[in-house]
Amino acid sequence: MSAKKTTKPVVRRKSKREKRMKLIIYIMIFAMVISTLTYGLAFIINY
DSSP: OOOOOOOOOOOOOOOHHHHHHHHHHHHHHHHHHHHHHHHHHHHHHHO
């Protein structure tokens, strides 16, 4: 009898660089949203 072969694909772990890039992108998007909101508030208050 032959050994049973598994057909699961190998799960590749994300490298530190990939994790860091993803985190930086999320921070940039968050900063853009916050700046848009604060600009809108300033525009409403001033006019």
